[in-house]
Amino acid sequence: MYDQFPWLSPKEFSGTTYPFAAEGRIRSLEMHFHYLKMGDADRVRCATYMLREEASLCWERAEHGVDLATLTWVQFKSIFYKKYFSADIRGCLKREFMTPRQGDTNVTEFLRKFDRGCHFVPLIARDIAEKLKHFMDGIRSTIRHDMMMM
Template identity: 30%
Template sequence: MNPPPQQQQLPLPLQSARDQNEAQVGEPVYERFRKQRPLTFEGDTDPLIVEEWRCSLEKIFDFMKLIDKEKVACAVYQMKNNARIWWDIVKRTVHVNTLTWTGSLELLNSKYYNANILDAEMDEFQELKQGNSTVIEYAQKFDQLSRFALGLVATENERKRRFMKGLRSDLAKLVDAGEMGPCTYA
């Protein structure tokens, strides 16, 4: 009987993220998290900054395959200044040891995504025009603000129509005539 063949060890970049995590079991979660260079959050009330912070953390959380308790701890670690003060107040009224990531997002949303701010972002999206911006700058602003107006751009056609509505008229005519670019927004 032949002995079983030995498994070949893949180079680290070719191993799955889960394999890499398992290989680093002895390393504390916060150290592995810090190595990903997560953004900090200082309590800014601009929803775009809050959204960027949240998305950047979730990207790292997915990569590291963290559980809820680890996600909350890592997020709190990245809070500075006003955000940290707010969290210290939250800890007095909420059982943070049992808090899920979804629960912490609900708290964050209630603080930093109040109705007035969301309405202002929606208004800014509805009034967005290219003006003197380049098409790329306009498209980036369109994408950023559209996250707060998903009901207005739920389909590709609605998205394209809104985008075209804000384009400078000389460019919109070229696109409409088929002289520029693809027929989809993306």
């Protein structure tokens, strides 16, 4: 299928020290899995097949502690995130999102960071009114005033 639709081909993952690359890799895989309607077992097999170099070595160590026959996608992601997108980093992102401040950044950059933070605090992200209020609370007062006037 990937020969026929090369844009569908998931990319290999060799490991990273940049947590957003790892998190983005999982989100990208999930888009493929959703499109292809893959079940848990196939998702885990595909994801582990795409691991290379350092990431493959880490998985080899981690798989000794799991039952591959019953490993779910959620469990795989948990193992993956422990290595590449730790709870500490996710916690920092949640705290950053809970106290948004535009500061000296432009609106586009603030919006990008805000959208990224929404992913980690879904209770706010799912409520459109709360999300808008949270965004407006973080934006510079001069811009907030202009937006309110509109």
